[in-house]
Amino acid sequence: xxxxxxxxxxxxxxxxxxxxxxxxxxxxxxxxxxxxxxxxxxxxxxxxxxxxxxxxxxxxxxxxxxxxxxxxxxxxxxxxxxxxxxxxxxxxxxxxxxxxxxxxxxxxxxxxxxxxxxxxxxxxxxxxxxxxxxxxxxxxxxxxxxxxxxxxxxxxxxxxxxxxxxxxxxxxxxxxxxxxxxxxxxxxxxxxxxxxxxxxxxxxxxxxxxxxxxxxxxxxxxxxxxxxxxxxxxxxxxxxxxxxxxxxxxxxxxxxxxxxxxxxxxxxxxxxxxxxxxxxxxxxxxxxxxxxxxxxxxxxxxxxxxxxxxxxxxxxxxxxxxxxxxxxxxxxxxxxxxxxxxxxxxxxxxxxxxxxxxxxxxxxxxxxxxxxxxxxxxxxxxxxxxxxxxxxxxxxxxxxxxxxxxxxxxxxxxxxxxxxxxxxxxxxxxxxxxxxxxxxxxxx
Amino acid sequence: xxxxxxxxxxxxxxxxxxxxxxxxxxxxxxxxxxxxxxxxxxxxxxxxxxxxxxxxxxxxxxxxxxxxxxxxxxxxxxxxxxxxxxxxxxxxxxxxxxxxxxxxxxxxxxxxxxxxxxxxxxxxxxxxxxxxxxxxxxxxxxxxxxxxxxxxx
Numbered sequence: 043x044x045x046x047x048x049x050x051x052x053x054x055x056x057x058x059x060x061x062x063x064x065x066x067x068x069x070x071x072x073x074x075x076x077x078x079x080x081x082x083x084x085x086x087x088x089x090x091x092x093x094x095x096x097x098x099x100x101x102x103x104x105x106x107x108x109x110x111x112x113x114x115x116x117x118x119x120x121x122x123x124x125x126x127x128x129x130x131x132x133x134x135x136x137x138x139x140x141x142x143x144x145x146x147x148x149x150x151x152x153x154x155x156x157x158x159x160x161x162x163x164x165x166x167x168x169x170x171x172x173x174x175x176x177x178x179x180x181x182x183x184x185x186x187x188x189x190x191x192x193x194x195x196x197x198x199x200x201x202x203x204x205x206x207x208x209x210x211x212x213x214x215x216x217x218x219x220x221x222x223x224x225x226x227x228x229x230x231x232x233x234x235x236x237x238x239x240x241x242x243x244x245x246x247x248x249x250x251x252x253x254x255x256x257x258x259x260x261x262x263x264x265x266x267x268x269x270x271x272x273x274x275x276x277x278x279x280x281x282x283x284x285x286x287x288x289x290x291x292x293x294x295x296x297x298x299x300x301x302x303x304x305x306x307x308x309x310x311x312x313x314x315x316x317x318x319x320x321x322x323x324x325x326x327x328x329x330x331x332x333x334x335x336x337x338x339x340x341x342x343x344x345x346x347x348x349x350x351x352x353x354x355x356x357x358x359x360x361x362x363x364x365x366x367x368x369x370x371x372x373x374x375x376x377x378x379x380x381x382x383x384x385x386x387x388x389x390x391x392x393x394x395x396x397x398x399x400x401x402x403x404x405x406x407x408x409x410x411x412x413x414x415x416x417x418x419x420x421x422x423x424x425x426x427x428x429x430x431x432x433x434x435x436x437x438x439x440x441x442x443x444x445x446x447x448x449x450x451x452x453x454x455x456x457x458x459x460x461x462x463x464x465x466x467x468x469x470x471x472x473x474x475x476x477x478x479x480x481x482x483x484x485x486x
Numbered sequence: 487x488x489x490x491x492x493x494x495x496x497x498x499x500x501x502x503x504x505x506x507x508x509x510x511x512x513x514x515x516x517x518x519x520x521x522x523x524x525x526x527x528x529x530x531x532x533x534x535x536x537x538x539x540x541x542x543x544x545x546x547x548x549x550x551x552x553x554x555x556x557x558x559x560x561x562x563x564x565x566x567x568x569x570x571x572x573x574x575x576x577x578x579x580x581x582x583x584x585x586x587x588x589x590x591x592x593x594x595x596x597x598x599x600x601x602x603x604x605x606x607x608x609x610x611x612x613x614x615x616x617x618x619x620x621x622x623x624x625x626x627x628x629x630x631x632x633x634x635x636x637x638x639x
Contacts, residue, residue, distance in 0.1 A: 132591070132593070207586060207595045207596075208595065208596070208597055210595070230597075236599060236600070237597055239599045239600065239603075240543075303546075304546060306546075307542075307543075408547075408549070409546065411545055411546055411549055411550060412545060412550055448551070449549040449550070449551055450549075451549075451554065451555070451556055451561075452553075473556075473557075474556070
């Protein structure tokens with residue numbers, strides 16, 4: 043939004059300068075280039091020497107916004123004025139959402155308020171409102187001009203979702219033209235006759251796909267909607283899309299699926315521990331209305347680069363069968379790493395190569411036991427026109443504070459939520475202690 | 487809102503059920519439960535057999551160190567669910583668990599599958615293994631106790 047210096051403008055200016063006004067224009071040009079990496083009129087706070095315990099690519103640094111939300115955080119959302127809303131993993135003094143403000147610009151929050159009596163994961167800011175979901179209900183709160191707290195009487199936007207224990211996060215995305223997209227996860231691992239019982243076959247057709255395992259579309263402003271009366275089944279066959287985001291550069295919905303668990307322990311005669319370590323892929327999906335990504339019948343094998351039938355539906359790890367033509371992911375990550383948030387970078391602070399690319403927070407695996415766990419980092423996928431334009435790379439790592447995680451409970455920190463500040467800083471939240479990092483680019 | 491309330495009340499119930507030992511566990515990890523005094527001997531054969539069953543059926547979710555997965559699969563270490571009432575513990579293995587439970591302030595929402603397909607011996611051995619490891623020392627479970635609990639189904 044603040045980008046007033048497109049590349050083509052630079053080219054024109056350079057041509058102009060070459061002929062006539064080189065001594066005048068070149069210094070001005072250099073000055074303006076600086077403006078694209080550091081927002082005008084705002085000094086970035088100095089990075090901590092240890093970046094708050096994580097490592098980052100060269101040129102980047104981090105400060106700690108907070109280290110005192112000891113209930114653990116889930117998703118975060120940031121206002122235009124820089125106030126940070128944090129969904130807590132568990133309520134603190136009966137409150138489930140914290141609002142933080144850094145009033146002196148040193149990077150650390152110095153004001154805090156709490157409100158709302160529920161927890162959950164989903165939270166986004168849209169059209170002057172904070173949208174926040176419990177596992178069963180979506181509320182919105184009108185933001186106030188001057189106060190930290192929004193109007194704390196929430197407006198009920200949507201409810202009537204199936205009550206479920208597994209994959210209950212109602213994560214949210216908005217398309218900017220009146221629609222809200224909601225993840226409704228599958229209530230099981232893989233729709234077996236008996237959930238998570240070795241050798242139990244899949245129910246076919248899987249009835250869980252009727253009201254779950256997909257994305258539902260609602261109005262972003264109509265109060266008191268219910269899934270059955272107002273929700274539109276926008277996409278099907280997605281096991282659980284905790285990371286769900288609208289890409290404003292291509293006007294399309296994207297998500298990452300938490301892939302199925304336990305290929306090895308449920309089907310030991312077909313899959314080894316080493317197979318299960320990386321299979322199935324965690325899928326990065328581009329979602330158009332009406333898409334079906336095949337859960338529970340199909341999973342994506344990144345080694346074979348195709349969707350194959352799951353063992354619950356007669357698959358042997360190779361047979362494609364009914365999965366022929368099922369829409370593949372745009373990026374296939376190794377298994378079980380638990381992608382929990384997705385952010386398309388639209389800021390001007392980071393180098394140009396980050397523009398419109400995707401940051402993904404991987405909460406970290408548990409289902410790789412007895413082999414070491416993986417994830418526990420934030421990756422970056424460079425993208426052009428909504429498609430990957432290069433290999434994914436680890437952006438922020440070291441969250442667990444130990445070299446190898448055998449059990450998730452050993453990890454000191456686990457990244458779970460992402461948000462972009464008004465100056466283009468990237469914020470990362472942690473589910474273990476509620477630590478929040480602000481990542482900034484200082485130049486190499 | 488009624489659903490909220492019921493989930494909240496259920497959580498409260500479980501919190502209360504295991505509330506008695508929460509402080510003690512974190513404050514004094516060295517302290518052994520009092521039942522240790524009268525613990526019958528646990529045979530090495532039973533422990534070895536139990537470890538095999540554990541690795542096959544339990545470890546994927548409860549982890550090699552029995553610490554479980556935060557938010558999902560509960561720990562088997564120093565909890566009343568493991569070291570307390572054997573009948574309840576055997577029942578969980580036979581029937582699985584679908585209600586959320588709270589241990590030491592952390593709520594676990596994972597679903598445990600029923601394991602009634604395991605033999606009485608297998609269940610007795612694995613529970614003996616669990617009750618003798620991960621910081622637990624609350625004594626064996628016998629096949630007869632499993633059979634008696636199974637008969638009540």
